[in-house]
Amino acid sequence: MNQKILIVDDEAPIRGVLEELLSGENYECRTASNAYEALDQLQEFKPDLLISDIRMPVMDGVQLLNKAREVSPDIAVVMITAVMEIDIAVSILKQGASDYITKPFNLQDVVERVRSALQKRSEALAKKRYQDELEAQVKQRTEQLRLAFSEIEIHRNFTLEALVTALDAREHETQAHSLRVRDYSLALGQALGLDEESMDALGEGALLHDVGKIGISDTILLKKGPLTSDEWLEMQKHPEIGHQILSGINFLKRTVINIVLTHHEKFDGSGYPGKMGGVNIPLESRIFSVADALDAITSDRPYRAAKGYRDASQEIVRCQGKHFDPQVVEAFLTIQEDQWKEIRAKADRTKTEVGRSLPILNF
Ligand SMILES: [Fe+2]
Ligand SMILES: [Fe+2]
Incomplete structure (x- = not known):
């Protein structure tokens, strides 16, 4: 398809010469005798290049240049100016014109400047297209990567859930x-306003706490009576x-592994294995203890039946400051019985889902 040129000049002979010259070079040309006509043509004809005289009545070529670039930002513009207007020519180049021709002009020079302005425009457009494509590609890859990561995250969580359920x-x-x-730990963590990183560690640490x-041995773990x-x-x-087991797993954060190590420590220092006390115990572990x-207390044990939420609550308050961090107990009391029951039901549903993937366990 031929490239399109719009020629704007208030002098008919100049329009005529340029139209004849450029049509002869196989460009599709149209003319306009003033800037308003030119603006109409810009919309309808959609030229690749605009050649415009600077000195025109009503609206001059510089104003037309600015308006033209608003309508079609990629258009190439060559301005025609008299020799004494050279300072204007410099300023219009700054405003985005591709080139200028001084009157009286040499026809071969006009053809060359038009060709070079169109060439520059094609190169700029190709570069822009390439950049747009690159940007779109980066965006697409980023999205693919994000999906892949969330997929891995889902599988990873499910793997951990399956492991602890087993x-x-x-x-x-x-x-x-x-x-x-x-x-339960996550509900307490939320009530205490933990940040996202601590919440993630708390969730994983609580899930894995008894992995050790x-x-x-079965004789000890499953013994019905009291232990010697x-x-x-x-x-x-x-x-x-x-x-020890988890320390060898790279993808688990230190906090997660520390929760596992300290999950039986007590606030008054009477726990095990380190007899740590107070804030020496990681906050996530102090939260876990209450959970x-x-x-x-609310689950059946071989040696006793489950008690209700009220008993659990009383026992937790009784041990506030002894086994449990007082601020975690305060957070515990802000959560109502119904909410705890709801959390319990949700965890049981998760177990059923996980259990389906572990048919050997016969859930
Ligand atoms: Fe434990
Ligand atoms: Fe446990």
Whole structure:
């Protein structure tokens, strides 16, 4: 398709010469005798290049140049000026004209300048298209990457859930202890205004807290009666075993692994394995302790039936400042019984979903 040129000059002979010259060079040409006519043509004819005289009555060529670039920002513009208007020519180049021709003009020179202005325009357009394509490609790749990451994240969470559900099944049979304490901990973390990073670590740490029980023998872990003191010492190794197991996994954050190590520490320093106290225990673990107590009291155990939320609440308040961090207990009391029940039901539903992928466990 031929490239299109709009020729604007108030003098008919100049329009005529330029039209004849450029049509002879195989450009599709139209003419306009003033700037207003030219603006109409810009919309309708959509030229690739505009050649315009600067000195024209009513609206001059510089004003036309500015308006033309508003209508079609990519248009090439060559201005025609008399020799004494050279300073204007410099200023119009600054305003975005591609080139200028001085009157009286040499026809061969006009053809060359037009060709070069159109060439520059094509190059600029190709460059812009290339950049647009690159940008679109980057955007698309970024989106693909984001999707891939969220896919990995989903699989990773599911893998962890499946692992702890399988471990839980050994001790608690059909219970969803780890999933519940994860969700209880997250509710407490939210009430305490934890940031996203701590919330993520809290969720994973709570989910994995008892992973070390894999190293405790069935005779101790599943014993119906009370443990002997030796058995009890053996049982107390599970936070350290869990810590050791998880330390070898690169994708788990330090905080997650520390929660596993410190999940049986107590606020008054009477816990294990480190007998840490107060704020030396990571906040996430202090949160976990309250969640774990709530679940322990409200779940059936081989040696006793589950108690209600009210009993759990009383017991947690009774141990405020002893086993539990007082600020975590305060946060616990801001959450109502109904909300805890809802969280419990949700965790049980998750267990059912996870259980479907582990048919061997017969959930
Ligand atoms: Fe534990
Ligand atoms: Fe536990």
